Amino acid sequence: MIKIAVCGAAGRMGQRIINSVIEAEGVQLSGALERPGHPMTGQDVGLVAGCGALGVNISDDLNAVIAGCDVLIDFTAPKVSLKNLEACALKKKSIVIGSTGFTPEERELAVELAREIPAVLAPNMSVGVNVCLKALKDVAKTLGDDFDVEIVELHHNKKKDSPSGTAVRMGEVVAEALGRDYNKVANYHREGICGERTKEEIGMQTVRGGDIIGEHTVYFIGMGERIEISHRAMTRDMFSRGSVRAAKWVVGKEPGLYDMQDVLGLK
Ligand SMILES: NC(=O)C1=CN([C@@H]2O[C@H](COP(=O)(O)OP(=O)(O)OC[C@H]3O[C@@H](n4cnc5c(N)ncnc54)[C@H](OP(=O)(O)O)[C@@H]3O)[C@@H](O)[C@H]2O)C=CC1
Numbered sequence: 001m002i003k004i005a006v007c008g009a010a011g012r013m014g015q016r017i018i019n020s021v022i023e024a025e026g027v028q029l030s031g032a033l034e035r036p037g038h039p040m041t042g043q044d045v046g047l048v049a050g051c052g053a054l055g056v057n058i059s060d061d062l063n064a065v066i067a068g069c070d071v072l073i074d075f076t077a078p079k080v081s082l083k084n085l086e087a088c089a090l091k092k093k094s095i096v097i098g099s100t101g102f103t104p105e106e107r108e109l110a111v112e113l114a115r116e117i118p119a120v121l122a123p124n125m126s127v128g129v130n131v132c133l134k135a136l137k138d139v140a141k142t143l144g145d146d147f148d149v150e151i152v153e154l155h156h157n158k159k160k161d162s163p164s165g166t167a168v169r170m171g172e173v174v175a176e177a178l179g180r181d182y183n184k185v186a187n188y189h190r191e192g193i194c195g196e197r198t199k200e201e202i203g204m205q206t207v208r209g210g211d212i213i214g215e216h217t218v219y220f221i222g223m224g225e226r227i228e229i230s231h232r233a234m235t236r237d238m239f240s241r242g243s244v245r246a247a248k249w250v251v252g253k254e255p256g257l258y259d260m261q262d263v264l265g266l267k
């Protein structure tokens with residue numbers, strides 16, 4: 001039995017991950033974490049997640065929760081995840097991170113910290129999005145520079161980071177396939193007389209509203225034709241099931257920072 005603890009357990013994703021852990025085979029829930037002072041600290045996490053009492057209370061004691069698990073699943077925010085990665089590295093435990101909004105420097109730090117332990121860091125844990133990422137590489141390589149690339153993502157009005165981690169990863173994959181540097185060609189803002197579109201740029205557009213779980217479309221726009229590669233999430237459950245799949249996969253792997261393409265064998 002692999003012992004899984006969940007950080008951000010009372011959050012939108014955390015609650016779904018608790019449900020996915022108890023539904024999965026070969027794993028058991030060993031702990032649930034929230035930030036110090038969280039109003040749900042001390043409550044049974046199963047009641048908070050809507051799946052009935054589990055006998056695991058929400059804790060704010062990071063070190064105790066990590067000590068009791070084989071792998072921590074963390075869907076919170078970049079700074080919290082980096083702190084948790086460091087704590088897992090000290091205790092030689094594995095970690096699966098789903099948080100998004102990492103700066104390039106924070107991602108570098110994650111690579112450094114994961115030299116000690118096996119860790120998965122992925123902006124999207126659904127099978128569908130990861131298959132799209134693989135397809136995007138092929139499509140971009142085949143189309144080359146003749147098609148303009150624009151990426152549009154839609155999410156709920158509580159999302160804190162923009163563009164989504166998934167949209168950024170899609171942009172990175174396309175840019176790399178086209179021999180471009182994503183950080184130089186991503187265009188996040190057009191307003192006023194900003195001039196004609198450059199050939200190299202990848203437009204990144206963000207929509208926020210209501211309860212949209214997550215939708216991503218990559219447009220390849222040519223002269224007289226257009227390809228759209230879209231993914232629409234209808235529930236959060238394929239993210240949470242993906243995180244449990246990653247947790248089962250990562251325990252026992254060589255130290256290093258892996259992503260969901262590694263977990264799903266898509267590389
Ligand atoms: N990789 C993937 O497949 C997916 C990734 N995500 C990403 O996951 C992250 C979380 O999303 P979501 O669940 O919607 O966000 P929520 O805000 O609903 O959940 C985050 C939870 O983490 C808690 N938290 C904050 N600080 C700490 C801390 N120091 N220790 C423990 N818990 C803490 C929050 O508490 P409080 O509310 O009190 O701050 C909250 O309960 C985002 O970055 C999102 O983009 C989302 C879906 C899929």
Ligand SMILES: O=C(O)C1=N[C@H](C(=O)O)C[C@H](O)C1
Pocket residue numbers: 100123124155159160163164165166167213214215
């Ligand atoms: O915050 C969310 O909700 C989501 N975040 C991830 C991202 O930023 O890509 C994945 C998913 O689209 C939901």
